[in-house]
Amino acid sequence: MSTIQSSPYSRLQSWLTNAGGGFHPETGFSQDIAGSRIIATEDLEKDIPVVSCPFSKIITKTLAREAVLQVLGNPSDVDNEDWTERQWIGTYLSLHWIIGESESTALGHYEYLATLPGPKQLRTPLHFTQDELELFKGTNLYGATLDRELDWKKEWDECRSFVAKINNQWGESFSWEKYLTAGTYLSSRSFPSSLLNKNPSLIATPSTEPVLIPGVDSLNHARAQPVSWVVTYPMEEEPVSEPKISLILHTPIAKEQELFNNYGPKPNSELILGYGFSLPANPDDTVVLKLGGAIDGKKWEIGRDARGAEGLWKEILSTLMEPGTELEDATYEDILDAAEMMQEMVQAKIDRLPPLVALNKEKFRPEVQSMFYHYIEGQAAILQSLFDFCGMREQEAIELARKQGINLVLDPNPEADEEEDQ
Incomplete structure (x- = not known):
């Protein structure tokens, strides 16, 4: 060093x-x-x-927009007022690489960009090889990566088309790699605009914007x-x-x-997707779960030691009870059914998780291997804690039934009994 x-x-x-x-x-x-x-x-x-x-x-959205329009000659037919911060800032940064330092005074961040890692040094999932990305198949991170690629490529196409209308040569030079690199800088290096207040805060709100x-x-x-x-x-x-x-x-x-x-508490899923690194045994790891058929599509982020599981549990339990019944009036049958339903959700997640096996060191880069191990370890640990959570709810049901004079004995391995019956 x-x-x-x-x-x-x-x-x-x-x-x-x-x-x-x-x-x-x-x-x-x-x-x-x-x-x-x-x-x-x-x-x-x-x-x-x-x-x-x-x-x-x-670098704010406003600065980027004004500079882009100035470089493009302040076109009167601007039809992209709905562009995101990433589109304006991504186009602004990309024009630095397209035009060159000596060609435009409106682009003022060459000194900054020269110190940032190049595309080959970036390690977010959109920079993975296909084999590396396939490692994560079956996880939330895999689906989030595909969604991000789809969204960003749509944005890039809009930005490139707009630039090409003004200068076709610049439009042809506006490659996906340039937009991806700029977008990755924004995802990995940006701060919320609330940091610029007199009382700076890292807490993002609907009114804050990412800034570099x-x-x-x-x-x-x-x-x-x-x-x-x-x-x-x-x-x-x-x-x-x-x-x-x-x-x-x-x-x-x-x-x-x-x-x-300190970027704040972030799970490995966010660190990998947005930043391109992970932390071992990250205390802030989460698993995202969604109750099938939920009207509002609400999702629950469950942390280690089943942190945050109570909200999901109450939602599942309420769907199985008679309408208008208070949760504290749940019967032991309600609780057992809810525990079984939650276990099935967890088991489905576990079944889709890639196994933690030794990876081919020649096929997968060391940084990606570390991210894979850190991420899967966290997901597996959280899902196991959810299984334990369900087990405690089952014990509550057994105790409730006992108070009613009913002696419940739960079969620890019902699948094995089914095989014996056959």
């Missing part, structure tokens, strides 16, 4: 510094086969800003890392010419150690 203080990283540092932001002087970029990271070049105290970015350098914050997004993720964001405005304690956002680390960092950000 070597510290890098030369182009393109030094260009990013100068670019941010000249705009009023930049990195702490006792930090530097480091790079190895796994990618780039920010390290301390000297011991750093806690509670200090390590990187800041002025608002003018933040150069420099601040250079730090990798560490779960539960104590960090905070501070927005500084002109005329406040620190004299600045425009608002800027700074990332503050609340733990001391020793020389040569990496500086980490």
Whole structure:
């Protein structure tokens, strides 16, 4: 691992510094086969800003839209007002690669893009080989990947067609790889626009939008890392010419150690799909379940140790009871039927899970193998905890029946009895 203080990283540092932001002087970029990271070049105290970015350098939907339209000559027949943030920002970033740095002053993020990983370094499922993607067949992640590819390719086709109407050559150069790369930057590096408020927050709401914050997004993720964001405005304690956002680390960092950000609690499904990495034994892992026939299509995210299972349980139980009956009035038959129904849902999920087997190291890249093992381990652990949850509900039914003078004995292996009867 070597510290890098030369182009393109030094260009990013100068670019941010000249705009009023930049990195702490006792930090530097480091790079190895796994990618780039920010390290301390000297011991750093806690509670200090390590990187800041002025608002003018933040890539928002508004900035991207205005720049794209300016580059395309401000066409009067704009018919894409319904474009998503990803479409505007994806087109904006792609035009940097299509046009080139010397051809347009409206595209102002070449220094930033030069430090980001190229397509061959990205590891989200849309960058998997077909064999790697097939590893996840039967999981929620597999279906989510196919859905994302369908949605993003539809967006890309709209963006490419719009650009081609203005400049056919640019449209022909607007490849799927470019849009996929830009979209992956947005999924893996964006922050909610609520971070730009006077009281910054990572909590996204329907009104927030994804934004890219150069420099601040250079730090990798560490779960539960104590960090905070501070927005500084002109005329406040620190004299600045425009608002800027700074990332503050609340733990001391020793020389040569990496500086980490905290992306918030995220399950491996989200980390893999949006970021291209996973965490072993991730405490935030979830399994998504949907009750068949549910009118509103409601889904439940169940975590480890069956966290969140009560809502699904109540929904299943209520569907099996007489209309108007309160849940606390459920009979032992209701509870047993609900437990059986929930077990069948869980078993169907388990049956579709790929087995945790040794993988061909020559066929599957190491990072993908790790993601596979981490993801499947989490899914299997959660589903087992749901089986245990159902077992506890069955015991409740047995106890309720006993109080009514009924001695229930549940067959632990009904399938085996059926085989014996035959």
